[in-house]
Amino acid sequence: xxxxxxxxxxxxxxxxxxxxxxxxxxxxxxxxxxxxxxxxxxxxxxxxxxxxxxxxxxxxxxxxxxxxxxxxxxxxxxxxxxxxxxxxxxxxxxxxxxxxxxxxxxxxxxxxxxxxxxxxxxxxxxxxxxxxxxxxxxxxxxxxxxxxxxxxxxxxxxxxxxxxxxxxxxxxxxxxxxxxxxxxxxxxxxxxxxxxxxxxxxxxxxxxxxxxxxxxxxxxxxxxxxxxxxxxxxxxxxxxxxxxxxxxxxxxxxxxxxxxxxxxxxxxxxxxxxxxxxxxxxxxxxxxxxxxxxxxxxxxxx
Amino acid sequence: xxxxxxxxxxxxxxxxxxxxxxxxxxxxxxxxxxxxxxxxxxxxxxxxxxxxxxxxxxxxxxxxxxxxxxxxxxxxxxxxxxxxxxxxxxxxxxxxxxxxxxxxxxxxxxxxxxxxxxxxxxxxxxxxxxxxxxxxxxxxxxxxxxxxxxxxxxxxxxxxxxxxxxxxxxxxxxxxxxxxxxxxxxxxxxxxxxxxxxxxxxxxxxxxxxxxxxxxxxxxxxxxxxxxxxxxxxxxxxxxxxxxxxxxxxxxxxxxxxxxxxxxxxxxxxxxxxxxxxxxxxxxxxxxxxxxxxxxxxxxxxxxxxxxxxxxxxxxxxxxxxxxxxxxxxxxxxxxxxxxxxxxxxxxxxxxxxxxxxxxxxxxxxxxxxxxxxxxxxxxxxxxxxxxxxxxxxxxxxxxxxxxxxxxxxxxxxxxxxxxxxxxxxxxxxxxxxxxxxxxxxxxxxxxxxxxxxxxxxxxxxxxxxxxxxxxxxxxxxxxxxxxxxxxxxxxxxxxxxxxxxxxxxx
Numbered sequence: 001x002x003x004x005x006x007x008x009x010x011x012x013x014x015x016x017x018x019x020x021x022x023x024x025x026x027x028x029x030x031x032x033x034x035x036x037x038x039x040x041x042x043x044x045x046x047x048x049x050x051x052x053x054x055x056x057x058x059x060x061x062x063x064x065x066x067x068x069x070x071x072x073x074x075x076x077x078x079x080x081x082x083x084x085x086x087x088x089x090x091x092x093x094x095x096x097x098x099x100x101x102x103x104x105x106x107x108x109x110x111x112x113x114x115x116x117x118x119x120x121x122x123x124x125x126x127x128x129x130x131x132x133x134x135x136x137x138x139x140x141x142x143x144x145x146x147x148x149x150x151x152x153x154x155x156x157x158x159x160x161x162x163x164x165x166x167x168x169x170x171x172x173x174x175x176x177x178x179x180x181x182x183x184x185x186x187x188x189x190x191x192x193x194x195x196x197x198x199x200x201x202x203x204x205x206x207x208x209x210x211x212x213x214x215x216x217x218x219x220x221x222x223x224x225x226x227x228x229x230x231x232x233x234x235x236x237x238x239x240x241x242x243x244x245x246x247x248x249x250x251x252x253x254x255x256x257x258x259x260x261x262x263x264x265x266x267x268x269x270x271x272x273x274x275x276x277x278x279x280x281x282x283x284x285x286x287x288x289x290x291x292x293x294x295x296x297x298x299x300x301x302x
Numbered sequence: 303x304x305x306x307x308x309x310x311x312x313x314x315x316x317x318x319x320x321x322x323x324x325x326x327x328x329x330x331x332x333x334x335x336x337x338x339x340x341x342x343x344x345x346x347x348x349x350x351x352x353x354x355x356x357x358x359x360x361x362x363x364x365x366x367x368x369x370x371x372x373x374x375x376x377x378x379x380x381x382x383x384x385x386x387x388x389x390x391x392x393x394x395x396x397x398x399x400x401x402x403x404x405x406x407x408x409x410x411x412x413x414x415x416x417x418x419x420x421x422x423x424x425x426x427x428x429x430x431x432x433x434x435x436x437x438x439x440x441x442x443x444x445x446x447x448x449x450x451x452x453x454x455x456x457x458x459x460x461x462x463x464x465x466x467x468x469x470x471x472x473x474x475x476x477x478x479x480x481x482x483x484x485x486x487x488x489x490x491x492x493x494x495x496x497x498x499x500x501x502x503x504x505x506x507x508x509x510x511x512x513x514x515x516x517x518x519x520x521x522x523x524x525x526x527x528x529x530x531x532x533x534x535x536x537x538x539x540x541x542x543x544x545x546x547x548x549x550x551x552x553x554x555x556x557x558x559x560x561x562x563x564x565x566x567x568x569x570x571x572x573x574x575x576x577x578x579x580x581x582x583x584x585x586x587x588x589x590x591x592x593x594x595x596x597x598x599x600x601x602x603x604x605x606x607x608x609x610x611x612x613x614x615x616x617x618x619x620x621x622x623x624x625x626x627x628x629x630x631x632x633x634x635x636x637x638x639x640x641x642x643x644x645x646x647x648x649x650x651x652x653x654x655x656x657x658x659x660x661x662x663x664x665x666x667x668x669x670x671x672x673x674x675x676x677x678x679x680x681x682x683x684x685x686x687x688x689x690x691x692x693x694x695x696x697x698x699x700x701x702x703x704x705x706x707x708x709x710x711x712x713x714x715x716x717x718x719x720x721x722x723x724x725x726x727x728x729x730x731x732x733x734x735x736x737x738x739x740x741x742x743x744x745x746x747x748x749x750x751x752x753x754x755x756x757x758x759x760x761x762x763x764x765x766x767x768x769x770x771x772x773x774x775x776x777x778x779x780x781x782x783x784x785x786x787x788x789x790x791x792x793x794x795x796x797x798x799x800x801x802x803x804x805x806x807x808x809x
Contacts (some may be wrong), residue, residue, distance in 0.1 A: 010674075011596055013625045017603045057674045083671075103599035107606060159694035294595075 002028040003120055004045065006198075007009075008038040008064065009053035009080070019111055022116070035059035035067075038254055042068055042075070049120055050077040054088060062088075063097045076119050080112075084294050089240045093233040098299035104291045111268075117297070124272040124300050125218040125280050132212035137193070140205040142198040146174050148220070153209045153218060162216045162285045170267050171260040173220050173281050176206045181279055187255035214287050215267070219238030223278040229301040232271050234258045236297075263295065273301040320468045339494055352487075458771050469561030473546065475554055477518065489540055489561050509533050513542060514557065521546040521554045532564070571770060593636050593669055597629035604629075636669055653697060654795045656686040656720045663699040664718075672712040673739025681719040686728050687797035694771045698779075700733040701764035702790045709788060724795040727777075731789050738785040747781070768792075 005027050009015050014035060017268060030045070033039035034056055042050070050068055054061035065077045066279045078099035081088065086099050087158055101115055118124045136156075157163045179185040180282040182203040185193050199205070208219040238250035239260035250256055263269040268284035279297045347554070400454045454463050463470050469486030471750045473479055473656050479497050487494070492505055501512050508532055527546045532539055541564045547556040660682070669674060688695065714735035723729050739747060772779045777794040 011600065013600050013629060014596070014603070016621075016625065017600060017607060020607060021603070055671050055674070082599060083592055103595060105595065105598040105602050107599045107603035109603070109606060 002026060004028045004030070005029055005049045005116070006030050006032065006038060006041060006047045006063070008032045008056070009049050010034060010056040010124060011053070014053075018112070020027070021188060022113075025113055027116075030270035033123075035061075038064060039067065039071075042072060046072075046074060049116060050075055050126075050234050051116070052077070052079055054079050054081040055083060059261075062091050062097065065097060067096055075254050078115060078119060079275070082241060085242045085297050086294075089233070091117070091236040092297055093237040095235070096230065098229050098233070098297065098301065100297040102294045102296045104294070106291065108291050111173060111296070117143040118300060122302050124302070125221065125274070125278065127208035127217055127267060130219075130268075130282055130284055131210045131215065131217040133210050135208050137206065137208050138206060140174060140178060140199070143175075143178060143196050145172070146178070149174070149207055153207070156209065157216050158211050159288075161288055162211075164220060165265050165285055166283065167264045169283060170220075172262055173207065173283070174207070176258060177220050177222045177279075177281075181205070181226065182223055184191075184224070184226060190255065192240065214290055217282060217284040217285050219280055219282045225277045225279050227271070227279045228275070229273060229299050232259060232299050242256040242302055267291065267295065268298065269295070270298040271300070273299070275301065319731045328556045335630045342732045435627070445694070464678070469559070469723070471502075471559040472556050473502050473514065473518070473520070473559065474556045475522065477503065479505070480556060486559070486561055489535070489538070489563055491535060504742075507535050507753075510535065510542065514544070516561070517544040517559055519558060532568075537565070538563050565805055574660070590636055592671070594633055597632045597636075600629045600635075601626050635768040651690060652687050652692065654692050656688055656730065657682040657684070659692065659695045660699060660718050660720065660730070663696050663703060666700060667707070669701060670707075672707050675713040676710060677715045678705055679715060679717040681717060683721045684723055686720055688728055688775075688794045689797035690775050694775075697769055698792060699732070701768050702748070702792070705764065706732055706734035706736060706790075709738070710734050711736070722796065723793070726798065728796050732792075733787070734789060734791045738788050739781065740781040744781075744783065747780075 003023060007015050007019055007029060008031070009018075010033055015031040015033070019031055022029045030041055030047070032041055035052075036056055038050070038052065039049075048067065052061040054066050059067075061079045061081075064293055065079065068075055068077060077097075078101060079088075079097060080101045080103060082103040083091075088100060092098070099115060099119065101112060104111075114129065118129070123129070137153075138149055140146060141252045141290060150167060152162045153170065154167050157166055171249075176187075177201065178197055179190075179193050182185055182199050182205060183197055202223055204223065206219075206221040206223075208221075210217060235250065235256035236259060238246045238253065241249050243249045250260065262281075262283070266283045268282070269286070270282035272278075272280040272282065311680055315501075449613060453760075463481070463483045466483070467485060469489040470481070470483045471479065471486045479500050479502055482492075482497055486492075490506060490510060499503055502514055506514065513531050513533060517739075520529065521527070521544075529544045530541065532541050535539070541561045541562045543556045546554050546558070548556050549555045605624050608619075618765075623713040635728075657680075660680070664678065668678070701720075703716065710716070717731070717733040719729075719731040719733065721729050721731075748765050769779055774792070775794055777792065779790065779792050780787065781790045783789070
């Protein structure tokens, strides 16, 4: 049976073209021009996913999702916006919303489709969902492996932009996966982390990397799943919010900046969480100039 | 006890003591000095005679010095008798500023005594001395001091006219130059020759002469006492102010002119206008970048769909291209509204309909999403015109409207009202239902660089520049505010009156 989507946006033209696309992709799509219309439709039919614009006259997207979740707890939801997602991190944290996709130019249908599929299927792990080309895998078994793994990944990256950016971020993410993800070391006491750590088979970190015609990607996955969506939103928001002095309020925090900086550095910073089982961070970089502009918020906790 | 000025004299004479007390001085007998030093006092001038202070001890002077918070202490010796050892030591140690001998010649001492005489009353002091000392010689000294004071005053006057960095000219009612200082010659680009008694017409630049001529006519014929005009002489912008000079029965006897070079100031103001406009453009630009994303992503999505399709049915193609066409037009109008605002270059003085200016201003901002939930109410009186540079009017209203939208956080009612007042002035009210202006900052809102917006959201120039523009146009701006209701009022001279005045002036 076709899955039912409800799209809400005050841009009628946008609703029209996006629903045309999603219908082509095999979904059953309804549209609403504002929150009230959407709530009326929700009361008549059962939907699988609500995808709403944020900035609409009247009730905004965040409030709509809050209300819809209250009325229909099993309804899945995500937001979409043409604006800077960073400005909405506070709201995302407040409403505990992990998915905000962006209306990019050129419009990224693939990304919208992937997000919709991910949310509906609750299948989110594995770099092959995100990159079409062949995916290579390796594991990190001790801190001594880290530098070698980074070097071999970066050497295979298709162009300079990818290499430079991935190198900056990979170290941060893998080190965190080993110490925090696998060994549960506290992020606020990095100075007391042991110099060398060896991981047992249940603690090993899985690394995947690969590229397709338009992007390159790396996924770093632990086997513990201790990071939560709330935590990620907390640290992102803390670093995106400016205090009275114009600096980010998270500037002097002992940790938490790595997540934010990684998200700022990488085109798509995706966090997948299965509580108690695994945490996967997927990092995608597009070819220079493609889908430039605002970055989506993409955290999925199952 | 906090005394502005303590005068220490030998006050055996109760008359003098009372006189001094009535003028705010606190005469203190010398023998009492030590006892009052524990009290916090501030001494501006302490003037004593050596006879009075006797063999003052250096320690006493030191304590006096510290008690005064380091204010200078002078001792005036009315005869030539030698300085006591105590005073000498105090001098050496620097606690005593200076000891003046009886041949007081320095301008400093004269002016101090002058000041003292002015406040204590010369006659009283002289009489007091007379009674005290019964010393004709002393009286003689005081009289010669008095002459010195007068002489000093005369020199002082000519010193003033020579020292000030403003041009100063006095023209008598006959149109002849009565007084002209060096600076005025320089500002008016006049030669060095003696101009006293010369008709101003013969020496002043023509534009200045014309202004003086009108000013002279006005002081002769009317109640008008004061005129001001900006006149450009060579490359400099001069601000010339004229004042009517009267004799003691209020007949005009001449025209006093003060001339200032305000070229730098004018340039700064012009720069301020430009930078504020740039800042406004910057704010609009980020708004535009925002607003273009929606239509651009729609255009992109539509064309990708079209490229993917293998067959186009007519109805589908029509829908797709109409959508693309509509979104392209939307982009264009967003860009045009920005270009319209930046297009004006030179100041173009003309008549503008107030409602048109307000509506045009709205088109620059209305497309922004912050206006989605703002209801705009227009309450225009028809037929109102103002005279001036259109882009500046737009700039004023743009600032006020954007502030209003900010104050409402994008939700509320924006009401624009225009009306004609008595005295032919146009009043525009920009009302919002926003958070209101905190009473604590109300006085500061027109100050340059004052802003309540977060960093990067405004330079704090908007209202300051609006204020300046409005003032330059002969108008006023003010506001009244409480939470939930804020109005900015802009009063501008009606364009009809301005044009009428220009016509009558020309005809």
